[in-house]
Amino acid sequence: EVQLVESGGALVQPGGSLRLSCAVSGFPFENYEMNWVRQAPGKGLEWVSYISSGGTTKYYPDSVKGRFTISRDNANKSVYLQMNSLRADDTAIYYCVRNDILDIWGQGTMVTVSS
């Protein structure tokens, strides 16, 4: 069974840092691009990062560029999102998502940025 399981969400103060993890199973992880997508409470979906299958190419929207870093460990079938300088508007559910067509989604992990 294909599974993506996110973890690491928490309550963090503005300006703080957090690292999200996504553990993958059920498919050859090393062959797939991966993404993080977020959804603020009651709002729509926003793509926040991309990493190529080998980990050499990464993309970010302007809203998180310079603050968020995506990485992956193909040996351990995991993808990560390091989030620094967090702001209140980063509060959202963060989803780990497979592929450029976003075909498989994890269940999400909640990040709350508040003092």
Added chain:
Amino acid sequence: DIQMTQSPSALSASVGDRVTITCRASQGIKNYLAWFQQLPGKAPKSLIYAATTLQSGAPSKFSGSGYGTDFTLTITSLQPEDFATYYCLQYYTNFPTFGQGTRLEIK
């Protein structure tokens, strides 16, 4: 960035109805368009990719059409489990963008 505009933002329909949701891109995206369904409190689920290709496991009641800038998602014979929020996504560029969503409600 490419802007994706969905319409309507909300739609009321009855069980058994056929509905259509549209998505317009601010510039041409060929067929690099996907559709997703999100049930309340759940993660989004892929329905269609490449504008017209039904995702494995998605019911055939969902169909997509379009090319370039204008796209549609059609749902036939609405059932209670179809009432959800639907999103389009362009993945033509390295910076994918979603439409704002269409909430499908029971009339």
